[in-house]
Amino acid sequence: MNFVRTPRIKRAKKTVVSLTSLLDLLFVMIFVSLIQQKNITPVKEKKEVKGKIVEIKTEVKEKVVEEKPVPKIYNISALFYFYGTASNPNIPTGSYRMQGVYNEKSGHLSVGGISWVNRPQNYDMVPLSGKISPGSNIFTGRIEFQGCKEFTLRKVGQGGSKNPISGTWEGIYDCSQGQTGLTLTID
Numbered sequence: 001m002n003f004v005r006t007p008r009i010k011r012a013k014k015t016v017v018s019l020t021s022l023l024d025l026l027f028v029m030i031f032v033s034l035i036q037q038k039n040i041t042p043v044k045e046k047k048e049v050k051g052k053i054v055e056i057k058t059e060v061k062e063k064v065v066e067e068k069p070v071p072k073i074y075n076i077s078a079l080f081y082f083y084g085t086a087s088n089p090n091i092p093t094g095s096y097r098m099q100g101v102y103n104e105k106s107g108h109l110s111v112g113g114i115s116w117v118n119r120p121q122n123y124d125m126v127p128l129s130g131k132i133s134p135g136s137n138i139f140t141g142r143i144e145f146q147g148c149k150e151f152t153l154r155k156v157g158q159g160g161s162k163n164p165i166s167g168t169w170e171g172i173y174d175c176s177q178g179q180t181g182l183t184l185t186i187d
Helices: 019-037
Strands: 040-049 052-062 073-083 096-101 108-118 130-133 138-143 148-160 166-173 180-185
Touching: 073 108, 096 130, 138 166, 148 180
Parallel strands: none
Antiparallel strands: 040 052, 073 096, 073 180, 096 108, 108 130, 130 138, 138 148, 148 166, 166 180
């Protein structure tokens, strides 16, 4: 009898994954997830002995995230009171409430009329839009109404502390009726 000898096939050993390796992997995944949520950067130090990692030290350093300054925007309430001047005494007195927005960074203020307190016949509310110069307490701009031009107001009294421009502002504006006195009281 002839026996045919077949070569022996080596079977690969089954890889055994220990429970501690899986737990270590799970811990690292959770740690990385937490780091990503908290803007923290991990710094790892690994030591290898005969191709195996024997120790992992992890230090945590916080990332410094620079925040851009957000311009402060204030909702403004004001009272617009107009009257005649020495050069134009025939202007009647009138007043109305205004609301608007002030951007502290740009110094821009826009306000528009919302309700009359005392309305003279044939007069309409006019919106103001302009800039308050930092440190000088001067508010200049244009009246956005047909027949109107520029205005200039100077802060003459302090108001509450709701916003940095609260107070009493006085000056003049020029529209089709001529030069008119204006007191703007900003809450």
